[in-house]
Amino acid sequence: MHLHPAVTALARSAADLALGSTCAGCGEHPGLLCSPCRDMLAGPARVISTVPEAPELALAAAADYRDVGAVVIGHKDHGRLPLAVPLGDALAVAVTALIAEAGGCTHGLGRELALVTVPSARAAVRRRGQDATARTARRAARTLRKSGQDAHLVRGLRHVRRVGDQGGLGRAAREQNLVDAMAVRRPALRLLQDRCVVVVDDVVTTGASVREAARALRAAGTVPCGVAAIAMAK
Numbered sequence: 001m002h003l004h005p006a007v008t009a010l011a012r013s014a015a016d017l018a019l020g021s022t023c024a025g026c027g028e029h030p031g032l033l034c035s036p037c038r039d040m041l042a043g044p045a046r047v048i049s050t051v052p053e054a055p056e057l058a059l060a061a062a063a064d065y066r067d068v069g070a071v072v073i074g075h076k077d078h079g080r081l082p083l084a085v086p087l088g089d090a091l092a093v094a095v096t097a098l099i100a101e102a103g104g105c106t107h108g109l110g111r112e113l114a115l116v117t118v119p120s121a122r123a124a125v126r127r128r129g130q131d132a133t134a135r136t137a138r139r140a141a142r143t144l145r146k147s148g149q150d151a152h153l154v155r156g157l158r159h160v161r162r163v164g165d166q167g168g169l170g171r172a173a174r175e176q177n178l179v180d181a182m183a184v185r186r187p188a189l190r191l192l193q194d195r196c197v198v199v200v201d202d203v204v205t206t207g208a209s210v211r212e213a214a215r216a217l218r219a220a221g222t223v224p225c226g227v228a229a230i231a232m233a234k
């Protein structure tokens with residue numbers, strides 16, 4: 001029987017509630033995510049830098065991809081949906097570090113935050129039955145609000161043409177795949193005004209996606225304060 005990806009994702013989530021599943025990070029300990037793997041995500045941000053090939057774009061990432069990659073993949077590709085909670089909390093750590101430490105934002109904490117997700121390729125969302133980036137960003141916004149920081153997820157970017165999933169592509173192909181590929185959704189412009197705009201993504205690798213996102217925002221008259229990610233892969 002061929003199941004719709006969304007159904008498979010739900011089934012996998014249900015399995016996580018039952019006994020027998022192992023940690024998405026190390027695969028050793030029982031449960032969804034063991035404490036050492038959780039700590040790897042929840043600690044202080046590991047990367048405070050700038051986006052590759054974009055020195056004007058501050059970047060903060062909660063963790064190194066080598067440490068948490070399996071957790072990101074568990075959520076994105078294996079449909080372990082409850083992982084959106086620890087991953088979203090990690091993204092919130094990165095957002096806070098970006099504003100407080102990375103120096104890209106001149107507003108400082110306290111200004112209302114608009115978290116703008118890098119749009120996922122439509123085909124990838126269909127295949128996975130979910131938009132993992134949007135789910136973690138929604139959780140991050142919620143966590144930031146709970147800590148007293150006004151933050152909202154704004155799905156303000158869209159693809160203006162068909163793009164392939166960045167995952168399977170090499171460095172040059174990733175770049176080519178995304179040239180002028182994004183634009184701001186007109187109704188979102190109002191939600192970006194007078195806010196501290198932060199581009200968010202799961203993983204920053206070559207930086208091609210977040211650079212294109214920043215370009216599209218600037219083209220619409222919005223200057224992003226920087227980029228926050230769960231993990232940085234080098």
Ligand SMILES: [Zn+2]
Pocket residue numbers: 023024025026027028029033034035036037038
């Ligand atoms: Zn573990």
